[in-house]
Amino acid sequence: MAAPGSVSAAFQEYLQHLGLQDFPCGFGSWNKSRLNALRSPRAEPAGLEEAVPPGEETPEALLELLRDRHSPWALPPDCSPQERLLREVAALAPELLRGSGVFQAVRSLRILDKGVEEVDEGLLRFQQLEELVLSANRIRRVTSAHLPRTLKVLELCCNAVDDLQDLCARPPPELQHLGLGYNRLCGPSQEKYFTMDFWPNLVSLDLSFNSLTDLLELVSQLSTLQNLHILVLQGNPLALIPTYRGFLVDSLPKLSILDDIHVWPEERQRFHGLARQPELMRSEARVVVSIGEMKGLPNPEDFQQLEVGSEGPVITYSYCVTYEFTEGEEPEDRGSPEGKKIHQSPTVAMLDVDSSAQDTGETKSHQEPAATEEPKAHSAKVFATRGQPWADTIDCSYRKEHIAKDLVGLKSYLEAGTIVSVVEEKVLSWPVDPEENTVPNKREGQELKKNGAKKKQKKKKKQQREFRSDPPIRSTLGTARVTLETLLATEDLVATVCDFGILIPEKPPESPVLEEKEVKKGKDKSKNAEAGKGGLASRKTAATPTPKGKNKDTAEVEEGQELQLVPLTVQFQMQLLRWPLAASTQSQENVAVGKTQ
Template sequence: MAAPRSVSAAFQEYLQHLGLQDFPCGIGSWNKSRFHGRRSSRLEEAVPPGEESPEALLELLRDPHSPWALPPECSPLDRLLREVAVLAPELLRGSGIFQLVKSLRILDKGVEEVDEGLLQFQQLEELILSANHISRVSSAHLPRTLKVLELCYNAVGDLQDLCAQPPPELQHLGLGYNRLCGPSQEKHLTVDFWPNLISLDLSFNSLTDLPGLVSQLSTLPNLHILLLQGNPLALTPTYRGFLVDSLPKLSILDDIHIWPEEREHFYGLARQPELIRSEARVVVSIGELKGLPNPEAFQQLEVGSEGPVITYSYYVTYEFAEGEELEDRGSPEGIKIHQNSTVAPLDVDSSAQDTEETKNHQEPAATEEPKTHSAKVFATPGQPWADTIDCSYRKEHVDKDLVGLKAYLEAGTIVSVVEEKVLSWPVDADAEENAATNKKEGQGLKKNNAKDKQKKKKQQQQPSEFRSDPPIRSTLGTTRVTLDTLLATEDLVATVCDFGILIPEKPPVVEEKEVKKGKGKNRKPKAEKESKTSQKSETTPKGKGKNKETAEVEEGQELQPVPLTVQFQMQLLRWPLAASTQSQENGAAGNAQ
């Protein structure tokens, strides 16, 4: 098994990449007389033939057009070591190079271990090891001169090794985007370990205990900058206000300056523990739905026709984290539990008026997603077709599973537009009556023909009763809405989901077995007749039977199709908005009692 890749090994590779022993650096034929002959401290000394002066060699490093120049994005350490290798290359031999390094940046080099070789850097003040694979850091391997330690985007899940013995007196500790989860980590964030800490980055971990963390951070006398966004605890409504009121010396929280007005606004919140709840309140709003193809051409048939009456309704579905606490079981939206990891069409099995939980039998598409999460699907009430359907949907979700909610926001939500089609048949068109009628006709009972005609005429004059088939649902459009900005400093995501332009299908043709439900197996429903009529009109020779729509197409006056869009909004409620909402709910509950 290969040994873990260490910081020391990455540093040696870094030195080789700089080429400190190659022209124009190091010692060679281009400057050998300066180091093997009589040495002089004056750079203006005459240069032997075939060699280069230190000034000329430095110019090769600094001229942006030189093939030996460093790229503009190189670090100050790169330039320092290259220039030292020109002026005094002997300083880079042995352990001398470690005495020159005060800031070391090793980013995305696959480092797994912070080894004791770091102790050779006796002047090191800044160590940045972000975007590696470090899971543990021992304080025994850190130089005592260190003031800045940056370990963002690693796999650190425990601070015990870092605090096993007193760590260096850091001024900044960066642990963002790691795997810290509480409440066992809070005890390592006190003044006993970090008496000089000014800035602390714990963003985008899995910390959940806000009161416990604040009680430890309040012991840090010099803490002025704090980053906690991206943690589950940051999703609670009182998150920012509680921190601002609890840490009076804090000046910047989540990259936002704390002004005196804000501190005054949240004054006293830390002394109201009943408001500090480990839950998130999220409001989802769905507005106008546009761009639906008009099904009017084949939506209904005449009363008494052999074919079905077809009605259409439309609704919007979206996912929300499974950990949501359902407060209102009588809400009109349908709910479905499933494991989501992809953007896939949703075959919704619950209507806008159905609250039963059903399972999703669709297989997910093979696409890469940020993270698998469990979710429930909610739906707006179904509405008939219109050019613009105003869903006017608003629902507040209360979620106590903050870790699950964070995973849901990282993955985003799936928004879909669903069409529900219902076929309704006349009650007198059932199979038994058809069988009886066919039997009578087969026996040649002509005397009943007059009665049948009278019955049919009577049915045409009076409204018929209908029986409806199970609804047929189809997904017209599906898209993913990114929500990760709600984990940062944003409280609102408002977007218009664009599903593209839909091409309406041709009117449905009822199969022969469906026609048998009518009063004559050779009769065809009106929808099929209209379909054939439209096909016939399409094949009409040029100049004959042109209708108005065809004329408009030829003249280029047809309106451009409108894409299918829906307004979607998700808001993370913060104090005092969440508190006012909650008080209204409590008041309504009191009045109901």
């Protein structure tokens, strides 16, 4: 009996699914006369139709039950041609499939997503097998001694294969296609197995979406495959190198299809000579992030309730867009001066502002938790555009080029996607009473009084009032995930408009009555901060996005005043630079930032 989780066990289950011994296939009362004829050849009548006794089915009737799409015994439309053939043979000549006959009849075996873990020696019973497809299973190792020597196609896509040593011990000599996409092959130990010594007749090779990193070593091995015409390497970290495609096209002159794209003579001529310049094959990727216009921010002034008074704070708002990028990049900052880096922290990132008076440690203590995200396999830093005051349309004009040297980390980052957020920064500035910081000396006071300068000094200080600023209060107004997986395939650009929904800031409560002494002396800082977040603020610090379908006429700030609500959107673009780089960088002018693909 076949071991559970083996190919043989899956094949037995497959045969039961086909029902080759059940009506209308196989031997039974529906064609008993043919079974008797098989046992007694001399009694076989001349005419088969005449020999069918009452109660039995003719071969034509059995075939009709199998082929009619309305029949309850019909196979689904997406079944393989071999499944149809086996059932028809089981109906017309069931004796051919008795015993080991079924293994002789199978030339193509497809067992998909059946939990197979082992390629056992039971496969050797398929002496005519040419195609073996075991995709979407749990196979980690394949022993070549268990594979029929007649095999021409071996497909192991979407498994857990991490080592090819057992497969290459004695591989099928006639194999023409080897599919190992979406597995766990890591370099540089696996590149050595893709040579003519193991696969002399290989025409097509799929190694997509593994973790191969050494392009030079891999190409040196692939160049020995004289019959290789189709190659798929997209999704590997090495495919993120700018000169990746050009180097392969020039190094493998017999390639006709690379990553599902035809290699035309014009492209081969374009990259001619690149294979002789290995110094260009630096193991790094270049990614350009651009952020365009931001629209849909509610105006803070529309929600301010406190009447402007001499003792009230001055509130300033600024807005920026943040995004995550993988941590394994070159330390040198080659971005535009518009952007500023945010240092990653467990909660929310902290902006490096231009002002030299900003206290980094103090700001950290006033961070607000960011939106909860699922844990990622990669580590990332957060970058931000320059903070700008409110406007109907804020043009961020942000462009930054990232140099990523950790290609494996970059692949994980692109698979997970990036997080784009809109961050609001609010600063409350309070007037400072000169008496709070100045304690006049008695003697100096007498001298000022004598000279008549005391009144002048007070008047001057009144006109030039000083303010002290609270630490900035940052809040995330909206967060969106941008999918970047297409950059791992053949796409070079992801351009989208992040839609954060409609923000409706809630009407703040009535401003509390502040005691004059507390405002003047500034003794109770917590109460002042609370007042700034409540009655003194223009809105709640963490506005909740509202579904797009919400009635726009329901949000009123004051009686008779309505807000025109539009979704908060940000134009975001990420481009993976390919070789030649000059041709890629011109997309900043030719491709509009925010164009949705």
